[in-house]
Amino acid sequence: MATAAVAVDVAAGDVLCPAGDPADPGKLTKATPGALLAGTTVAGVAARPAAAGSRVTYFAASEVVPAATAGLGAGLARAVVVDASARPVRRTAPDPGAWVVGTCDARGALTVAPHHGFADVKDFGAKGDGLTDDWAAITAAMDSLAPATGTGTVYFPAGYYNLSRPLLVSGFPGIEMLGESRESSVIRFLTGHHGPALCVCPAEVGHLPTGDALLSGPGKAGVLARGRSNTLDFRDSPALDVDGLAAFSVECTVRVDGTPAGTMAVLTSSGRRTARDPEHQAFGVYLVDTGAGGLAVSATARIGGRDVTARLDGAVPVGVTTHLALTYDGARLRLFAGAPGTTTAVAERPAAGPLQQALEEGVYLGLYSSYSWPEYHPEHQAFPGRIDSIRFSSKATRTAAFTAPTAKFPTDDASNRDTLLLVNFDRDVDVFTVGYSWRGRPPGAGADLVYLLHHFDKIPAYSSPVVRRLGFQSPRGAGIHGQLGLNAVLDRVKVTAARDGIRFRDNSYLAEFEHVEIVADRLGLQLSGNTALVNVKRLQVRGAQYDFVATDVVGVFARDWYIGTQRSIVPVLLTSQASFGFFHGVGIGISSEDVARAEPKDRRWQAAVMTASLTSLVLESSTLDTGNSDTTQCPCVIVDSSLNRAGGGPSESNYTFVNCDFWPSPDAKSVFVLSGETLPHPVRIIGGRKTKPAAAPGPIPWTLPQQAPFVSFVGGAVSTTDDGLTQWRGGKDWIFAYDTGTGRVQAAERESQATGVAVAGGSVDLCAVPLAPGSTVLTAEVAATDSRGGGARWIVEQGFGKSAAAVVTPWAAATRVTDAFGSESGAPPSDWQAPALIAVDGTAVVRCTAPAGQRLAFTVRLKALEALPAGP
Structure with a gap:
């Protein structure tokens, strides 16, 4: 129970809400429907009477109020609302606008869990001062909305709301997050941690599945299975941006359970934009079923512009816990494998240069992706079994054979000065697997937490939030990162100071984005994974490497x-x-x-x-x-x-x-x-215009x-x-x-049109068409008009041959005129010269000439038929 001053006399069982006293923000008063509709919320239920100005003891949210105090009496379990006298009463079906205090059991005991359709985050303790961690207060405001419908509005007055971990919006049909404006109501994930400011995802997705640990120490082990898509993309965090590192290590402990098959991914950097782009992989560790005793472990790294590969055959027995390590010290790439407590086997290869990682790569647990960046399309899938204590470092943690560890990697500062990311599966929350990063942290400052969103194995539910008039900031993550966002709406949303702007994936159907402004470093707006029928209106992106x-x-x-x-x-x-x-x-x-x-x-x-x-x-x-x-x-x-x-x-x-x-x-x-x-x-191209740069x-x-x-x-x-x-x-x-x-094209037809004017014995070249290798037959229809209205028309033909050495030869000595007539005499005027089809620098043009002292306007349509070659 809690205590607070009261502004009015209260009786035991009265429902209480904030009094709104600026001099004493913690003061309470009796909650009436009118007061609640004005925007306040339920604080709890009085445990005993108290006079105005005194302190009252009350049952706060999530506490149980005895039946005698609540005054509800025996009856069916029902939702409980507030009547005009501030008393709790049973309701079989609460009105849509009713504030639900909680629920009572058949004996009348009330569990205080206020739910309603509107919550001001400052009523729940949010400060919005840019200094206080407001995550708990905002989450409490979200949790207070009506559970029966899953709807309601969470309001953010003007302010800067700092977060220590991502906000999670879950549930269908979802809630509305409403700010005063996207410039003045800003949610900032600026505590130094890595992850999105807002996560849109059903809670049922959960974090990556875990099981019994393989090593001693706090936490569990991640569970993987072939044919399942449970995975993490470690590159959702910039901690695993490793391009240009002069040294590098990745270590983990695995145990393969069940029957292996083919090549199985452990940890890989992989992915590319399109199939036309070359495959690129900064590093990868694989298990390979060779059909012999034990699995081979193979590893590769892109160092100094070339792929360096190391391999140990038979190093990973099925059903036996094995420590794996891939290290690079600037001179040699080494691969280690061994059971905990035993000396590791080692394979090494010479290498020189920096580690190279393309922007179009994720860093995946348990799969290898051949394309479909920035998500994944698995080519090699996970091994069946468990993985424990994963550590990425910006140094070579091992340079000689060592005794494989029996305990998880420690999380103290002294042991992790060069650690980019450590995942011990010991801090999983909501839909996140949480790791640690010391990248860029000063000595003794402690680790940043890294929130990694679970790529789900199946579709358990959807989440459908409406986000309006809010700003988001997350320098080490996305402003908004969501999956399974059915009917999600983002309206007048602004994302600034973010690594990625907005990312929606995995069946986020029928989403609406309108009046969205993004300032991000890497990705602007990203949609992936069968995200369909999405409307995106009034989008502005600045600073991103890939805007959409x-x-x-x-x-x-x-x-x-x-x-x-x-x-x-x-x-x-x-x-x-x-x-x-x-x-x-x-x-x-x-x-x-x-x-x-x-x-x-x-x-x-x-x-x-x-x-x-x-x-x-x-x-x-x-x-x-x-x-x-x-x-x-x-x-x-x-x-x-x-x-x-x-x-x-x-x-x-x-x-x-x-x-x-x-x-x-x-x-x-x-x-x-x-x-x-x-x-x-x-x-x-219909009605298009192309502009030739000067x-x-x-x-x-x-x-x-x-x-x-x-x-x-x-x-x-x-x-x-x-x-x-x-x-x-x-x-x-x-x-x-x-x-x-x-x-390559072997036969084609081209058509070109143009107009031009030739003056005083001069000429004009019109309808330039490149000549293809082999033979090209051209037919030009040319009309000419003089200033008096006289005119003529010609149809001219010409063939050209073009050799492999780009030598162009006309088929005949002169252009053949197949048709010519004029507007008066039936033939062109005698001093008018027929147009000619000629080759200029490998290009066919129609050369139109005017007689001396005259000006002729020409209109030309040229057809070029590129003939089918006979072949060698």
Whole structure:
């Protein structure tokens, strides 16, 4: 029980709530429905009478009030609410607006557990002063909401609410978190610990399963199983950003139970963006079933730009606890294995240079991922058994054979000066496995706690929060990290001072994001793991390396975005394993305008949009600008279709761009780059406009022909010439045949249109089309008009051969005119010269010439047929 001053006379059994006295915030008064509706909450039930101004003893939340004190009497177990006299009364079905004090049993004993539809976090003790740890008070406010419906509002007045651990929002249909504004109501995970400020996840997911420890000391061991997806991504924390380390170690203790099979992952750094990207792995430890006695342990590390591998055969007997260690001291990579208390076996390899870790890698427990960053798609799965006391270090903890430990690694400061991450499975809370990190900590300062979200094994439930008008900060984690967020809503939310902005994964269907602003270091907004039918409206991202990432996306609707900064690598990265994944965007602004030209030329911009095996992409009224990027050859769009889906064959896709502006970088060789399987990939450009940077040496084509199997470009751009003529630039390309072995185009048809003016015996070259190797047959339809209204029309033909050495030879000595007539005499005027099809630097053009003293305007449509080669 607790005691507090009371503002009015109270009787035993009266329900109490804060009196709202500024001079004495702890003073209580009688709780009435009207007072509760005004925004306060229940503090408890008076244990005995007290006069106004005196102190009362009361039963606080979670305490049991005897039946005699509560005055409820015997009856059915029911919810208990407050009546007009501040007395607790039974209610079979409380009204939606009723404040539930708790529940009573059949004897009338009341368990005080106030639940209602609205909770002000400051009523529960939150300070919002930027100094106090408000986690417990905010959690109490969340827990006070109506349990019968799982709904209600938690209100955050203006303030900075510090957290010592992540907030967890769990339950369906969920609660609403409401702030005064996203600028003034800010939740900050700034205690030095690693993890998200807000976690959206059903509590039923739990932390990584644990069992009996393999070593002595506090804590348990993690339990893994083949075919199960229970895992942790240690790189959710920057503690495991290891790129560039001059030395490194990873150690753990394992016991394999059951029957092993093939290659089994223990701890790996793995993953890549798309199938077109090279595989990259900073380090990995595996168990390999060789069919002989005991399992082989194999390890690899990417050191100085090459993969170094060490292996010990028969070093891990099934059913026997074994300590494993992989260390690198700057000169040699060593792999150790041995039973606790025994001398370890060692295999070593020479190596030199720093450890190399790509941004597109996770650090996983129990699986190896071949692609689908920033989540995972397992290729090698976990071994069946347990793992204990995992430690990553920024030094070589072992340089010679040693006696394998029998106890877990200690957690004192002196033993862990170089420890990046230590997990003893001794502090699991909520849906987190909690580890320790000493990275960047001064001596004697103690460890930071690292909260690692469990990747669940099955779908037990959903969580559906509504978050409005709140700001979030988490420099060593995500502002918001969620999974299984069905119907989640984020409205007018701002994430700043965060490593990652917002991450939603694992079947977070039908989510709504609107008026979201993100300032993050690594990821902006990320959706993954069959997160489908998500609306994202009014998104702004700054500072991120990947502004928006959708992995294994099923469907995203996007509208009114402004993304892309000098730190961007790919502002929009879209991949999909599904055969029906799509992205539909309207008003997407992707810009590199703040990339200063004076900056060093090491910018990593690669494209405005990159896709991999995405079935459908539609962009309308959008701008894709890589024009200010200093990266060479930075196209607007990269389309990769390399992935072969399991059992489904290679992917097929179609992309449509309607009224979009394309601004490729000065060194870009194409607006679009397509690669992968030689299957139909129609790309439609409807009413689009492409701008050639002033520094570009020549025309920028829509795509490179040899990278465009079965591509059709329909449309073009309307622009105005120096002479004031409005012209349509564009055309269509059709691919008829390709080499299935190389994916190179073998036969195609191109069409191009253009207008121009030739003056006083001069000429103008129109409709430039690159000549393909082999033979190309061209047909041009040309119309000319003079200032008096006279006109003529020609149809001209010409063939060219292009050798492997790029030598171009005309088929005939002159262009063949197949049709010519004029507007008056039936033939062109005698001094008008027929247009000619010529080759200039490997490109066919239509050269149109005006007679001396005259000015002719030309309109040209050119068709180029690239013939099928005969082969060797």
